[in-house]
Amino acid sequence: MAxxxxxxxxxxxxxxxxxxxxxxxxxxxxxxRQRRAVLSxxxxxGRALSAYxxxxxxxxxxGKSTPASVYRSxxxxxxxxxxxxxxxxxxxxxxxxxxxxxWVQFLICRRCGQVVEAEDERxxxxxxxxxxxxxxxxxxxxxxxxxxxxxxxGSAARH
Amino acid sequence: MAxxxxxxxxxxxxxxxxxxxxxxxxxxxxxxRQRRAVLSxxxxxGRALSAYxxxxxxxxxxGKSTPASVYRSxxxxxxxxxxxxxxxxxxxxxxxxxxxxxWVQFLICRRCGQVVEAEDERxxxxxxxxxxxxxxxxxxxxxxxxxxxxxxxGSAARH
DNA sequence: GAGTATTTGATACAAAGTATCATTAACCAG
DNA sequence: CTGGTTAATGATACTTTGTATCAAATACTC
Numbered sequence: 001m002a003x004x005x006x007x008x009x010x011x012x013x014x015x016x017x018x019x020x021x022x023x024x025x026x027x028x029x030x031x032x033r034q035r036r037a038v039l040s041x042x043x044x045x046g047r048a049l050s051a052y053x054x055x056x057x058x059x060x061x062x063g064k065s066t067p068a069s070v071y072r073s074x075x076x077x078x079x080x081x082x083x084x085x086x087x088x089x090x091x092x093x094x095x096x097x098x099x100x101x102x103w104v105q106f107l108i109c110r111r112c113g114q115v116v117e118a119e120d121e122r123x124x125x126x127x128x129x130x131x132x133x134x135x136x137x138x139x140x141x142x143x144x145x146x147x148x149x150x151x152x153x154g155s156a157a158r159h
Numbered sequence: 160m161a162x163x164x165x166x167x168x169x170x171x172x173x174x175x176x177x178x179x180x181x182x183x184x185x186x187x188x189x190x191x192r193q194r195r196a197v198l199s200x201x202x203x204x205g206r207a208l209s210a211y212x213x214x215x216x217x218x219x220x221x222g223k224s225t226p227a228s229v230y231r232s233x234x235x236x237x238x239x240x241x242x243x244x245x246x247x248x249x250x251x252x253x254x255x256x257x258x259x260x261x262w263v264q265f266l267i268c269r270r271c272g273q274v275v276e277a278e279d280e281r282x283x284x285x286x287x288x289x290x291x292x293x294x295x296x297x298x299x300x301x302x303x304x305x306x307x308x309x310x311x312x313g314s315a316a317r318h
Numbered sequence: 319g320a321g322t323a324t325t326t327g328a329t330a331c332a333a334a335g336t337a338t339c340a341t342t343a344a345c346c347a348g
Numbered sequence: 349c350t351g352g353t354t355a356a357t358g359a360t361a362c363t364t365t366g367t368a369t370c371a372a373a374t375a376c377t378c
Contacts, residue, residue, distance in 0.1 A: 028376095029324095030323095030324065030325070030374090030375050030376070031375080031376095032324095032325065032326080032374080032375070033374090033375095034325085034326075035325095050364085050365080051364095051365070051366075052364070052365075064326085064327060064328090065326095065327090066326085066327065066328070066329090067365080067366070067367085068326085068327085068328090068329095068366085068367070068368085069325085069326060069327070071365090071366065071367080072325075072326080073325095073326095076325095087246040087247045087301065087303070088246045088299075088301050090334095090364085090365065090366095105286075105289065107289070107290065107293055107295045107297075109295070110298075116293055116295075118289060118293065120285065120289050122281070122284075122285035122288070122289075123282065123285045123286060123289065125281075126279065126281035126282045126285050127264075127282060127302070127304055129281070130264065130266070130277055130279050130281075130282060130304070131266065131304055131306060134266055134275055134277065134308075135308060135309030136266045136268070136275075136304065136306040136307065136308055136309070137306045137307045137312060138266075138304050138305065138306035139269075139305065139306050139307075140247075140269075140304070140305040140306070141302075141303075141304050141305075142246065142247050142301060142302070142303040142304075142305075143286070143300075143301070143302050144246070144300075144301040145286055145289070145290055145295065145297050145299070145300050145301075146297065146298060146299040146300075146301075147290060147295040147296045147297035147298050147299070148295065148296045148298075149293075149294060149295055150294030150295070153296060187345095188355095189343090189344050189345070189354095189355065189356070190344080190345095191343080191344070191355095191356065191357080192343090192344095193356085193357075194356095209333085209334080210333095210334070210335080211333070211334075223357085223358060223359085224357095224358090225357085225358065225359070225360090226334080226335070226336085227335085227336070227337085227357085227358085227359090227360095228356085228357060228358070230334090230335065230336080231356075231357080232356095232357095235356095249333090249334070
């Protein structure tokens with residue numbers, strides 16, 4: 001059977017949860033039901049979600065989630081590097097390649113909401129070098145580039 | 160008399176307000192008391208302010224400012240390019256060099272809150288090229304680098 | 319399987335940002 | 349410099365986003 005239909009089983013979900021377990025174990029942190037649920041939910045959403053959108057998706061499964069608990073889980077997953085926050089849209093997204101510690105950039109389509117995570121050497125080098133030149137010891141880099149993706153420019157010519 | 164005391168008259172404030180007037184005139188937009196007040200206040204603050212901090216500073220002078228009106232003025236000033244929003248701290252700052260249309264980067268000291276506005280060619284080129292490579296027509300670039308500035312690293316050794 | 323420290327649940331609240339519509343004031347014309 | 353027009357503001361209420369606190373629950377170690 002050809003893979004013409006959208007996969008029902010989110011690809012990589014299992015792998016990501018395994019990775020989460022290993023990360024927790026390695027760092028002596030607890031892997032709780034909620035943390036697993038938050039990551040799964042973000043992964044299966046396949047896009048960035050606001051904390052409250054995430055909350056709505058968790059509620060059916062786990063009626064006792066609250067804003068505070070969702071934010072706590074998100075903070076935790078961010079320290080592990082398996083979730084990122086998009087500052088310019090106040091939303092959260094599962095990391096696409098959490099294997100390596102990394103500085104990433106995001107490209108966000110303002111039409112369809114698609115988010116692409118990139119790991120560009122030139123940008124990494126240029127930002128680091130700017131920091132040094134200005135005397136900053138950088139520990140966080142937000143690079144979020146918004147525009148219109150190829151697909152959206154092609155299809156909806158002018159709208 | 161030596162200039163040992165902090166200037167009471169914010170340097171460049173007049174110039175900035177003149178520039179604002181010219182920009183409005185050139186674009187057929189109205190220059191209102193509130194818009195002037197918001198820009199002055201940001202300029203004399205000399206640092207990034209949240210919309211509500213700004214509101215508090217406006218109140219003594221103009222008791223009828225509201226959150227909505229402040230946000231409206233900020234949005235307006237941003238379209239003119241004389242004010243920028245810092246996404247990662249949810250705050251606003253007067254632009255340091257609004258002469259040229261520009262893509263800027265910000266370096267933010269997490270210790271003292273200092274914000275430096277930069278206009279780095281390499282970063283501009285690298286982000287543009289990344290956008291092209293991934294098929295994005297970029298129209299907004301958020302580059303916010305957080306760390307500890309030279310002064311703060313020097314003084315408070317470890318705290 | 320029990321002990322313990324960490325997380326969570328529940329509640330309440332703080333901060334950030336927006337919608338609507340009647341009123342006001344900036345700018346232009348004369 | 350006076351009035352007319354249109355854009356901006358004021359007032360009000362509300363939505364969204366994020367946090368504080370503390371008792372109850374649960375993940376992990378032994």
